[in-house]
Amino acid sequence: EDDEGGEQQYLFKVVIIGDSAVGKSNLLSRYARNEFNMHSKATIGVEFQTQTMDIDGKEVKAQIWDTAGQERFRAVTSAYYRGTVGALIVYDISRRTTFDSIGRWLDELKTHSETTVARMLVGNKCDLENIRAVSVEEGKSLAEAEGLFFMETSALDSTNVKKAFDIVIREIYNNVS
Ligand code: GDP
Numbered sequence: 001e002d003d004e005g006g007e008q009q010y011l012f013k014v015v016i017i018g019d020s021a022v023g024k025s026n027l028l029s030r031y032a033r034n035e036f037n038m039h040s041k042a043t044i045g046v047e048f049q050t051q052t053m054d055i056d057g058k059e060v061k062a063q064i065w066d067t068a069g070q071e072r073f074r075a076v077t078s079a080y081y082r083g084t085v086g087a088l089i090v091y092d093i094s095r096r097t098t099f100d101s102i103g104r105w106l107d108e109l110k111t112h113s114e115t116t117v118a119r120m121l122v123g124n125k126c127d128l129e130n131i132r133a134v135s136v137e138e139g140k141s142l143a144e145a146e147g148l149f150f151m152e153t154s155a156l157d158s159t160n161v162k163k164a165f166d167i168v169i170r171e172i173y174n175n176v177s
C-alpha cells in the first residue's frame with residue numbers, strides 16, 4: 001500500500017534446512033555471491049546473507065539463514081527458526097537417507113513456526129545424474145503430498161538455484177501483501 005511517509009519496507013527471514021552435506025551452504029553462496037566450494041567446511045556460528053530485490057516495484061530484503069552445522073547433532077535451535085516466513089528443505093538426490101529425513105525436517109519446521117511459511121522442497125546435486133538415488137517423480141510426489149513447491153537444483157553448475165530462492169521469496173511476498 002502507498003503511504004506518504006515513504007517506501008514500504010519488506011524484510012523476510014528464510015531458513016535453509018536439511019541433513020548435513022546436502023549442499024545448503026553452497027546453495028546460499030551460489031545464490032548470494034555466485035560462489036561454489038568443493039571442500040566447504042561447516043560454518044562456525046549462525047550465518048545469514050541478505051539479498052535485496054525488487055518485486056512489483058517494492059524493495060524486498062530476504063535474510064537467508066544457513067545452519068552452523070548444528071544439523072549434524074540434530075541441534076538446530078528454536079532461535080534459528082524464530083520469525084521464519086520461508087524455508088528451503090534440502091536433500092541430496094544421490095543420497096537416499098537425506099530424502100528419508102525430509103519428514104523430520106518438515107515436522108521440526110512446523111513445530112517452530114508461528115505463521116504461514118512458504119516452503120520449497122529442493123533436490124540438490126542434480127548434476128550427479130549418474131549416481132542418482134531419488135527419482136524426480138519421488139521428489140515431486142512428496143512435494144505434492146505435503147503442499148510444497150519443488151525443484152531440483154545444482155549449486156555446482158547453478159541449475160535452478162536462483163529460481164528456487166526467487167519462487168520462495170515471491171510466495172512470501174504474496175502471503176503478506
Ligand atoms: P551443507 O552441510 O548442507 O551446508 O553442505 P555443503 O554446502 O557444505 O556441501 C557439502 C558437500 O557437497 C561439499 O563438498 C560441496 O562441494 C558438495 N556440493 C554442494 N552442492 C553440490 C552440488 O550441487 N553438486 C555437487 N556435485 N556437489 C555439491
Ligand code: MG
Pocket residue numbers: 024025026041042043066067068069
Ligand atoms: Mg553448511
